[in-house]
Amino acid sequence: MAKLLALAVKDLRVLMASKGNLFWVFGFPLLFALLFGAVYAGAGKGPSGMKLAVVDEDKSEFSQLYVTHLESEEALKVTRLDREQALTQVRKGQIAAAVVIRPGFGDGFSGFSDANNPKLQIASDPGQKMQGAYLEGLLAKAQFEVMAKRFRDRKWMRGQMDTWRGQIKRAGGLPGADANVYLRFFDSLDNFLTDVNDRTYKGGLGNGILNVAKLDVQREYDGPRTPFQITFPQAILWAILGCVATFAISIVRERTTGTFQRLRVGPISQVDILAGKGLACFLTCAMVIVLLVMVGKLVFKVPIGSPAMFLLGAVCTCLCFVGLMMLVSTLGKTEQSVVGAGWAVLMVLAMFGGAMMPLAFMPPWMRDISHVSPIK
Amino acid sequence: MATITVESLCKRFGDVVAVDGVGFEIGRGEMFGLLGPNGAGKTTTIGILCGLVRPDSGTVCLDGKSDPMRPDVRASLGVVPQSLALYDELTAQENLEFFGRINGLAGRRLRDRVAACLDLAGLMQRRKDRVATFSGGMKRRLNLVCSLLHEPAILLLDEPTVGVDPQSRNLIFDTIEKLRSDGRTILYTTHYMEEAERLCDRVAILDHGKMLVLDTVANLIAKHGGASHIEIGLDEAPQDPAGLTAKLGAGELGIEGNMIRFQTMEPAQALATLNQCGVRYKTLKVDTANLEDVFLNLTGRRLRD
Numbered sequence: 040m041a042k043l044l045a046l047a048v049k050d051l052r053v054l055m056a057s058k059g060n061l062f063w064v065f066g067f068p069l070l071f072a073l074l075f076g077a078v079y080a081g082a083g084k085g086p087s088g089m090k091l092a093v094v095d096e097d098k099s100e101f102s103q104l105y106v107t108h109l110e111s112e113e114a115l116k117v118t119r120l121d122r123e124q125a126l127t128q129v130r131k132g133q134i135a136a137a138v139v140i141r142p143g144f145g146d147g148f149s150g151f152s153d154a155n156n157p158k159l160q161i162a163s164d165p166g167q168k169m170q171g172a173y174l175e176g177l178l179a180k181a182q183f184e185v186m187a188k189r190f191r192d193r194k195w196m197r198g199q200m201d202t203w204r205g206q207i208k209r210a211g212g213l214p215g216a217d218a219n220v221y222l223r224f225f226d227s228l229d230n231f232l233t234d235v236n237d238r239t240y241k242g243g244l245g246n247g248i249l250n251v252a253k254l255d256v257q258r259e260y261d262g263p264r265t266p267f268q269i270t271f272p273q274a275i276l277w278a279i280l281g282c283v284a285t286f287a288i289s290i291v292r293e294r295t296t297g298t299f300q301r302l303r304v305g306p307i308s309q310v311d312i313l314a315g316k317g318l319a320c321f322l323t324c325a326m327v328i329v330l331l332v333m334v335g336k337l338v339f340k341v342p343i344g345s346p347a348m349f350l351l352g353a354v355c356t357c358l359c360f361v362g363l364m365m366l367v368s369t370l371g372k373t374e375q376s377v378v379g380a381g382w383a384v385l386m387v388l389a390m391f392g393g394a395m396m397p398l399a400f401m402p403p404w405m406r407d408i409s410h411v412s413p414i415k
Numbered sequence: 416m417a418t419i420t421v422e423s424l425c426k427r428f429g430d431v432v433a434v435d436g437v438g439f440e441i442g443r444g445e446m447f448g449l450l451g452p453n454g455a456g457k458t459t460t461i462g463i464l465c466g467l468v469r470p471d472s473g474t475v476c477l478d479g480k481s482d483p484m485r486p487d488v489r490a491s492l493g494v495v496p497q498s499l500a501l502y503d504e505l506t507a508q509e510n511l512e513f514f515g516r517i518n519g520l521a522g523r524r525l526r527d528r529v530a531a532c533l534d535l536a537g538l539m540q541r542r543k544d545r546v547a548t549f550s551g552g553m554k555r556r557l558n559l560v561c562s563l564l565h566e567p568a569i570l571l572l573d574e575p576t577v578g579v580d581p582q583s584r585n586l587i588f589d590t591i592e593k594l595r596s597d598g599r600t601i602l603y604t605t606h607y608m609e610e611a612e613r614l615c616d617r618v619a620i621l622d623h624g625k626m627l628v629l630d631t632v633a634n635l636i637a638k639h640g641g642a643s644h645i646e647i648g649l650d651e652a653p654q655d656p657a658g659l660t661a662k663l664g665a666g667e668l669g670i671e672g673n674m675i676r677f678q679t680m681e682p683a684q685a686l687a688t689l690n691q692c693g694v695r696y697k698t699l700k701v702d703t704a705n706l707e708d709v710f711l712n713l714t715g716r717r718l719r720d
Contacts, residue, residue: 045516049502049509056504056545299501301561304465305517307492 042307046315047322048296050289052153054323060285065327068278071271072331076339079266089174090134091115091124099145101185106140115177129162136174137162142170193232193240200229266300268342271335276394276414278327279356280385282371283364284378290368291377324357363388390411417476418443418569418600419464424473426459426624435624436615441602441617446595448615449604452704456624457604459573463571465494465604478568490519493567497574503547507538507557510546514518518565531559535590552583559587563594565655570594570601584652588614608706615646621697622709624640627654627713632706639712640704642678645685648698662688673697 054060093109096100110117125137142298144158159178163171169411189195203223207218232240290313293299302312332349335341343349355386389395391405392414398406409415416439434456441447449457462468464475466483474481480488501510510530529594533539536556546554559575572591576584578611591614595601606610611618612632619629627636652673653659659675660668663685669676679685682701689696711717 041521042517042519045513049505049513052509053502053504247565296503297498298502299494300467301494301496301500301514302517303467304489304492304494305514306486306519307517308486 043311043318046302046320047313049050050286050319051322052314053289054285062287064278064323065330066283067272068327068331069334070275071346072274072335073265076265076267076270076271079270088116089114089132089136089170091174092120092137093120093137094119094125094127094137095119096122096143097140097142101145101189102140104188105144105181105185107368108185109138109178112177112181126162129164132164132179136161137169137179138162138174190322191240192236193235197232199231200225264340265341267335271331271339271341275328275331275396276389278331278415279360280389282320282323283349283360283367283385284326285380286316286323286364287367287370287381288374288375290316290365291371291374295373312380313365316364320361320364321357324360325353328353328357363413388414391415417441418445418478419447419602420474420476420708421460421464422474424460424463424475425471426456426468427462427471428454434463436473437619437621437624437626438473439626440618441521441600443604444595444598445603446591446603446614446616448611448618449621450606450608450611450618451604451621452606452710454623455606455621457606457621458573459496459601460621461571461604461623464573465489465492485637487617490565491568493565493570494564495562495570495572497576497577498709499554501546501554501558501561504543506543507533507536508542510557511561514561515564521566527608528564528566532564535563535593536560537558538587543560550580550588551578555579555583556586556590556661559590568600572603574599574605575603576605608710612706619637620706620713622714623709628709635706635709636704639709640706641708641712642680643682643704644678644681644702645676645696646700646702647700649675649691650695650697650699653694659692659694662692681695687705 054064058205058395089214091109095106095107106117111117122139125134127136129137139160139162141156141158141160142176143156159180159182161171161174163174165171186399204222206215207221213221290299293302293316299312303309332341332343336343367381367384368377370384371377389412392412393401393409394414398409398415401409419439419441421440422438424434424437425432437456437460439447439642441540447708447717449460451457463470463473464477466485466489466614469484475483477488477618480491483489483492502513502717505513508529511532512525515525515528531537533542536553538553538557541549541553546557549557555575555578559572563571575591576587581585588640591601591603595614603611603614615632617629617631617634620627620635628639630638650673653670653675656668663677663679668676677685682703685697686701707717
């Protein structure tokens with residue numbers, strides 16, 4: 040056991056003697072966790088500031104009001120362009136989407152309800168369906184809020200009554216009894232709009248038809264509460280992969296520099312030599328895990344669940360990757376070949392294990408293969 | 416009693432016969448040289464002796480124990496590999512401490528032995544420096560003493576002076592001579608005949624995996640070295656060359672102006688005869704036979720061909 044420990048301590052000393060090794064095994068994973076945690080934290084507030092071009096071909100009072108309302112929306116960064124410029128920028132990916140307001144948009148309710156000739160057109164990347172749907176929601180919200188302002192304008196509303204009564208009389212498509220019902224309804228509404236005072240009318244409508252109060256409810260959620268909850272485990276994984284590569288190379292280096300041969304002629308078996316190397320790799324992996332977990336837990340409140348289960352998982356992970364390190368060290372006879380072959384193997388395992396792309400985004404056959412990756 | 420016994424050792428790598436029936440015995444405290452050109456089978460023989468290479472046939476017995484593939488058999492062995500085998504990232508002291516622990520040392524004994532070995536290698540002042548900063552000679556010296564930490568009874572030195580400056584080479588020779596005087600059994604491989612002549616009690620010459628001869632250096636030179644070459648510069652040309660030739664007993668006397676050149680198996684006797692004849696000479700050069708000549712005479716090739 041003393042010889043085994045001597046081998047492990049020697050390997051740790053060799054590791055610590057190189058600032059480059061120290062950085063890649065300890066520093067880089069920590070930076071990885073901090074940097075990407077911070078980036079994801081900033082990106083987690085939704086698609087704020089979506090770049091949107093607005094093409095106002097209607098140029099009515101209502102369309103101007105609508106565009107102004109869109110410009111005041113925090114989730115959008117609105118630029119007014121002509122149709123050609125807007126579509127070109129969408130094609131080039133310079134903006135997320137373009138909205139074209141067609142002539143007739145401001146012509147009362149008919150501007151919204153004409154299904155055969157929509158007055159709003161959206162151009163966006165068909166691959167970004169979520170983003171497109173999000174934009175449609177924002178546009179509809181703005182449309183209703185602008186309409187609410189119109190409803191408060193009694194003069195405009197009475198003008199609409201006149202328009203609709205004229206359309207019913209001219210159209211002649213409705214049965215006589217139904218037409219009379221509509222006409223009586225619009226007459227009553229017109230009388231109401233004439234007689235009601237401003238305070239009662241506007242108070243009855245409220246401030247807007249889409250006002251939504253936010254309730255202060257803490258959501259029950261089992262998933263990550265903070266991006267660091269994702270980036271720290273990822274960083275641990277990358278650190279362990281770094282350890283695997285470093286120690287696999289060190290085994291080959293022992294062979295090429297002759298120290299392995301020197302050890303083999305000593306009173307120690309080959310199994311002991313490899314076990315010592317494995318112990319050093321195990322301890323380094325454990326140190327990396329402890330470092331990252333301490334920082335994650337103490338600074339970023341990353342939960343670790345059951346400490347006993349975490350410890351068991353960490354030990355199993357370290358043992359598994361020690362075995363992988365031994366395997367990688369046999370993939371070549373020179374440091375260069377082991378570096379190349381080692382990272383190729385580790386990258387493929389990382390890819391299939393979900394370290395690069397979340398498993399949820401993988402096709403089913405890749406998810407099936409991912410079961411054989413120790414990285415999963 | 417022999418400390419190292421090697422019998423009928425054979426090792427083949429594919430079609431290449433590296434060692435072919437090599438056998439010898441080395442007594443306790445003896446310094447034994449394996450001499451031969453590159454590829455003669457020296458390193459393979461050492462590899463078999465220290466358990467790195469399994470022989471196809473033949474036996475090896477070290478200090479009464481057979482099968483050096485077993486770690487316990489190698490405990491009495493100190494091996495100085497041909498190539499430097501050190502950790503450049505560690506200091507000289509850390510290297511020694513590590514190899515000491517691997518050889519079972521600990522505590523005060525480890526500290527004492529590390530200090531002794533640093534002293535022996537002349538590296539006490541540089542013990543805290545990383546090996547990467549050392550010169551080639553310093554690394555060679557450290558490479559040597561790393562094998563002496565556990566004071567092994569048997570030392571296998573595989574060309575320990577390759578690429579070493581003269582100063583470090585002399586220090587290594589001094590160290591080896593001290594080890595021999597301490598009673599260690601040493602097997603020394605080299606293709607430098609001067610080293611073998613200076614250090615070894617007996618020498619075996621290998622070529623193409625076969626052992627050509629085995630004897631003391633003096634006996635090998637006497638039996639296989641051939642005549643010594645003598646070149647004398649005289650005050651004046653000899654008056655009676657034929658008479659001189661007859662008295663010296665030399666086969667052929669080369670006279671060129673004031674210079675006489677001849678070969679003889681008895682150089683000391685020839686010089687005494689010249690003095691008796693009253694020959695006065697200004698310069699004298701005697702090239703006695705050496706192991707290079709032995710090898711040349713045995714194989715028709717030079718050691719470094």
